[in-house]
Amino acid sequence: MNILETNALTKIYGSMRAVDELDMRVAEGDIYGFVGKNGAGKSTTMNMVAGLATPTSGEIRLFGSTGPDAVRRASSFSSEPSRIGVLIEEPGVIPNLSAYENLMAKALSLGVVRAREHCLDLLSLVGLAESGARKVKKFSMGMKQRLGVALALVGSPDLLLLDEPFNGMDPEATRELRGALVTLNQERGVTMIISSHVLDQLMRVANRFGVIARGHMARELTEEELHAACGNAIRLKTTDPSRTLAILEERLSGARLRVEPDQSIVVAGVGGAQAGSRFGGAAAGQSGAPEVEQVSRILHDADQVVLELSVIERDIEDYFVELMGGAGSDAASQAQGLPRDPKAKGGAR
Numbered sequence: 001m002n003i004l005e006t007n008a009l010t011k012i013y014g015s016m017r018a019v020d021e022l023d024m025r026v027a028e029g030d031i032y033g034f035v036g037k038n039g040a041g042k043s044t045t046m047n048m049v050a051g052l053a054t055p056t057s058g059e060i061r062l063f064g065s066t067g068p069d070a071v072r073r074a075s076s077f078s079s080e081p082s083r084i085g086v087l088i089e090e091p092g093v094i095p096n097l098s099a100y101e102n103l104m105a106k107a108l109s110l111g112v113v114r115a116r117e118h119c120l121d122l123l124s125l126v127g128l129a130e131s132g133a134r135k136v137k138k139f140s141m142g143m144k145q146r147l148g149v150a151l152a153l154v155g156s157p158d159l160l161l162l163d164e165p166f167n168g169m170d171p172e173a174t175r176e177l178r179g180a181l182v183t184l185n186q187e188r189g190v191t192m193i194i195s196s197h198v199l200d201q202l203m204r205v206a207n208r209f210g211v212i213a214r215g216h217m218a219r220e221l222t223e224e225e226l227h228a229a230c231g232n233a234i235r236l237k238t239t240d241p242s243r244t245l246a247i248l249e250e251r252l253s254g255a256r257l258r259v260e261p262d263q264s265i266v267v268a269g270v271g272g273a274q275a276g277s278r279f280g281g282a283a284a285g286q287s288g289a290p291e292v293e294q295v296s297r298i299l300h301d302a303d304q305v306v307l308e309l310s311v312i313e314r315d316i317e318d319y320f321v322e323l324m325g326g327a328g329s330d331a332a333s334q335a336q337g338l339p340r341d342p343k344a345k346g347g348a349r
């Protein structure tokens with residue numbers, strides 16, 4: 001079931017179409033990575049879904065209901081727990097209160113039953129059980145962000161909207177927040193929409209992605225579709241790159257080949273290897289071994305001296321960047337692996 005659907009959702013500020021006929025589908029249980037360049041329309045979309053901005057036109061269907069009432073009911077900021085939890089921009093915390101007190105203040109204002117247990121549970125869920133009694137002004141950025149997530153969870157919402165939650169966080173804090181989000185999703189079944197520029201972090205938690213470009217949905221795709229669209233890539237270095245390239249062009253029909261500035265060769269489009277994904281980080285599932293073996297054999301049979309050979313993941317990021325460049329078919333077809341330079345030989349790019 002889709003928890004959120006938007007149909008031709010549009011927001012116009014003056015002459016600027018901040019969100020332009022956006023169609024978005026978020027299913028129950030998704031961690032939906034919402035990706036786009038600066039100014040693409042992510043925050044405006046999140047604000048409309050949260051009921052913080054009014055659409056100019058189009059429809060938002062939340063939990064199966066549509067119309068302004070659906071958003072108001074789902075995201076009541078007034079006196080009762082809402083079905084949507086929101087962390088947009090900086091978490092609104094009271095610095096002189098402890099984390100626990102901040103949570104309790106919100107829980108009591110919403111009339112949450114068994115507020116004490118609820119808040120202690122949330123602290124432990126976001127990994128702040130030990131620091132619950134400390135004043136928030138002494139918290140690091142990462143701790144504040146996790147408290148922001150806990151605050152958004154007061155009242156047990158079914159859908160969590162997180163706008164740039166990894167911004168300004170160091171790797172350790174990012175890892176902790178990522179862990180808390182995956183736990184929430186897996187153990188509590190909370191659906192999430194996370195907007196972020198930090199693609200590699202998003203790729204580690206999200207199972208579906210929506211790429212927005214100039215206010216329009218350029219593409220929605222699952223983790224599996226993402227990997228299928230990108231395929232794997234193998235980077236290799238030999239003592240004779242030109243000869244190696246010629247051999248690979250001849251023997252690997254259909255593969256995409258490109259030469260990097262350091263003379264290493266990247267072979268893509270031969271299937272297999274997967275990028276680090278959300279429940280492990282390291283290459284998950286298939287290792288790309290058959291393709292690596294295939295390439296190694298070709299090079300061995302052709303007496304090429306291999307200096308380096310590894311599976312790389314960068315194509316996924318390239319793919320996102322290309323999609324984010326525009327919603328038009330050019331960007332999308334390039335991202336599907338078609339050559340950028342029509343004169344390029346053998347699909348090289």
Ligand SMILES: Nc1ncnc2c1ncn2[C@@H]1O[C@H](COP(=O)(O)OP(=O)(O)OP(=O)(O)O)[C@@H](O)[C@H]1O
Pocket residue numbers: 013016017018019036037038039040041042043044045
């Ligand atoms: N309140 C507003 N008034 C006028 N223009 C606005 C307003 N809010 C957003 N915009 C414009 O709408 C466009 C989309 O902005 P939005 O903040 O939604 O993008 P974003 O994808 O979240 O960008 P970023 O990643 O930089 O936060 C931008 O051009 C922005 O300047």
